[in-house]
Amino acid sequence: MELRITAQKKLNPFFLDVNFTIEGNRIGIFGPSGCGKSTLVSLIAGLTDPDRGRILIDGQPVFDCEEKVNIHAQHRRIGMVFQRPHLFPHMSVKANLLYGYKRCTKGQRKITLAHLVDVLQIGDLLHRGVNNLSGGEKQRVAIGRAVLSNPRMLIMDEPLSALDDSLKFQIIPFLQKSCEAFAIPYLFISHSLTEMRIMTERVLNMADGRITGQMTAGELARDAMVKSPFPYTNLLQLKGPRRIDGMFAYRFGDRELLISGSGRDEALYELSSTDIILFKRHPEAISARNLLKCRVGEIFEAGGRMGIGLLCGNEKLVAVVVKESVDDLEIREGVEIFAAIKATAFRELG
């Protein structure tokens, strides 16, 4: 997907003025609340018109002020998942799901109800009214409704921000699965760095109605790390655990990580960069259950401390230490180093 947008829109209390081109299938728009993210996606979806400008999706203009092109929202084929589910309260789950599907032409109907129900695991909800669903179920139906409209792209406008942490990480796999299974490119809007890192590959950074930069999700996290006093968090998507001594050993590149968690088949873990202890040589005896031999990939300033990029086989971790530790351990790029991590330092997100 390619988005090429030049748009101005007078808003209260700021002026939205954006000019960018971005390519990718998992694009993020990141910025603080009230910076204009939702207005920008409203312009793309056709729910609001810019005062001036031009919006092209995959080279096709959907809005062009000079050429007087303005394709109405219902013809843009852009599915939307909002912050709250916004399901039609007078319809059943099935009727909600089929609302967009019925309005597609036969040629556009590539995603079927049966397949979608299978991916989102909502088969037992189909004949229920939407008012009796839990928050997570409602959001799954809202995702399904947008996906089943067979859109050319999906806009997810802070779809997780109204959910509590545990629910949020239950919904993320459904978001990922549905977009992957049906090959739908998406635009994901959030002010959460963690969500951005999980959901997107390229990110537009936004502030005060303007695009302030374009980067990968990894660069965004690094950028935040340099500017923020809060430590960097490593996000690890781990699979296929085996049980060892009441803990679970997950594959991590060509090694294993021992984690004291629920042992789910596929799980997302968070590991703070300050929970990794570095050793110059192999320590004799330590209580931490994970000792990884790594290579130092890079060293960088991180909020008054030093970030150490560790290469553990194909996998990467970031540890944060004080400057004195870098000198004492003679840490330089390319040297081998040992990283110790407690099995209890991992926080299961979902």
Place this chain on the structure above:
Amino acid sequence: MLAFSHSDYLAILLSLKVATVATILSLPFGFAVAYLMTYRKFRGRVLLDVLVNLPLTLPPVVIGYLLLLLLGKNGWIGMWVLQPLGIHIIFTWKAAVIATAVVGFPLMVRSIRTGMEAIDQRLIEASRTLGAGPLDTIVTVILPLSCRGLIAGSLLMFARGLGEFGATIIVAGNIPGVTQTIPLAIYEYVSSPSGDAMAIALCVVSVTISVAVLVFHEWLGRRMVKVD
């Protein structure tokens, strides 16, 4: 024991007929005006708002007189539209329907607007992004979700229509068996020296119908809250 005369029964039936027809005829216009005022921005919106709500503040007699001027033989509509088509409205039950519709219209529009304003804007946006055009959205989202406002507005207008007097007597007159509704019949009884008892009897009928309508309105409201 009081016994209603034939013309009293006709007055009761005519009241119900006039209120029902006025409500049914006003419903699509009420919905359209409420929709325009809730969802559309256009020049003259304030003027439309004032015009729609004017009957709330004008004395009904004034409304009746203005309708008489408009629909009478020499009025704009009467002379240029009704007469060429051979339609005669003044001093018929149809005039009572028009008077009732004009007087009750703002109540209906206000209730429907309240219902529409309670609809989450995001639901409308969702329907648009799911491929529904404006008319499709009206039919599948706005109409069903403003149903409570529609019913409330209709019942209020119906109840108001049952009590309409001032405008009706001007444009429809007070002809027993033809244009005489309950309020007009009561007025006639009150004006005659020995009509108090019958006036009270008709008042009881009027109060009973109104209470029944309002109880139904409340019941429906509660039932719909439960469904929500």
